[in-house]
Amino acid sequence: MSIQTALTKRLGIRHPVLLAPMDVVADASLASAVSGAGGLGILGGGYGDAAWLEREIARIKETQVRFGIGFITWSLAKQPRLLDLALESGPAAVMLSFGDPAPFAEPIKRSGAALICQVQTIDMAREAASVGADILVAQGTEAGGHGATRSTLTLVPELIDAIGPDVPVVAAGGIADGRGLAAALMLGASGVLMGTRFYATKEAAIAAEAKARVQRATGDETARGVVFDIARKRVWPAPFTGRCLRNDFLERWTGRELELVRRAEQEHAGYLAAREAGNFDIAAVIAGEAVGLVRDIPSAREVVVRVSQEAEALLKGATQRLSE
């Protein structure tokens, strides 16, 4: 049994489950595991490290699975040649998030890859649709890492009403289990994209202590803001902010962001050193509100199978709630 949607048809995948292209974390190991289990793994091209991208593309091609490649759009605009590198590898999809997709839409579509645009507002959705997005990812504020303020629960159906039925919509942010997938389908989405759930898997390229913190945290223990971006000197354009687990560093600087900007030179080195040392009282564990639904560190395959089967069971049992 599997859940068939416009998304699974468009991408030729078995389960409507996509891996969020988490910068560096979503490497060939994680992405190929997700694709191998019947979802679609999307490499986290992130800020654009050409050497990393070349290596991970080579590695995932060896596994012969379908895969996608994701970029931070405003960062890709600074080194557009990375798109050529990506398209030469024959990805099933290229995902653009956070910025104007217009300059890249045409070459992506011409290559035969599906153009996936992640959006955070209705206006962004209209722009993405107008440049020919094949799939829209509606990302709610629940999501870990960068995002904006709208919540998944309202953004998904409002976006579908605004764009119409021709473009499959994927729900992102706040989803970590089959309940979330089944809920997303009821909202009209054709599937889900998950970051935090896959961050806490065996394959994810991140420190064990970071995964352990995700496993322990409740959803009340995350916050969205700009403190960590200031500390690592990667401040994003508005309206984007980042969601991470709260930690000592965040508590210390929240509400004092301008002071941190003024002290960034002093704080930056210490922040990088803490990240290097795996000190997550200072360094950020990038995670969304769905951490409260993450209670183990299974394989990525197990996540895809479990989420799909749980959603299938919920859909199958849905009519039992109805009585005459």
Place this chain on the structure above:
Amino acid sequence: MSIQTALTKRLGIRHPVLLAPMDVVADASLASAVSGAGGLGILGGGYGDAAWLEREIARIKETQVRFGIGFITWSLAKQPRLLDLALESGPAAVMLSFGDPAPFAEPIKRSGAALICQVQTIDMAREAASVGADILVAQGTEAGGHGATRSTLTLVPELIDAIGPDVPVVAAGGIADGRGLAAALMLGASGVLMGTRFYATKEAAIAAEAKARVQRATGDETARGVVFDIARKRVWPAPFTGRCLRNDFLERWTGRELELVRRAEQEHAGYLAAREAGNFDIAAVIAGEAVGLVRDIPSAREVVVRVSQEAEALLKGATQRLSE
């Protein structure tokens, strides 16, 4: 056909749809319409105006429907005798939001009314369960009016995991149609509580221009903050903030809240006058992200019927998404 859940059984209602006890807006006209359609209307006892409460209780009792009464808990604590007034009227439920329910739990439960506690975090849910809440409302940040930071999509399932299956959980915040109700049921909720959707109904006791603004707005046009609370001199205890439509007044003062606090004396009178005059470029239209799903101003009965039927159809069709 109707959707049967632990909530409908516990409250003896036909549809798992509750009216949010919006301060003053949820009066006897609106609440009785919701109850008459098979949901549960909950009077908006709000900050505690005894004359209003007596009058609306008398009016709703004339209609002979089941009804609930809602209070802002920290405000009720200042005039606890209002609870006696409420309990004497024989409500089906008393709903407490925003504060410690412990002092009021015992008299409510002894009266035979169901104790409904609205919570915004996992810790609050545990506290409410420990004092004997019969029903928990998990309110996400999408909600209009006062609330906190967690999103409905993650709060509902995490809360259910934390509290267990014995207490029915109602999803609140971001729900305005049958897609939202069906999604909430997939998350494990037993029903929904809606404010914004009922705010834009014929019966709601609010200016026509406020309803029209809700009807026009997209979900991108709301914001959560404390500007309006400062202006009307009703600043709430942390962690609560209010979500309203953005307007000129909000744009003017967002980011300058401390200055507004210092000028509150001057600004207060002008704010009240604007509210009186129905000038919603200054006065707040209290609404949640679900505004983007509200495109008409029907009767409250029509809302209950439409939301229920749409959800029923989604549940009935759920298995069509499955293939071998």
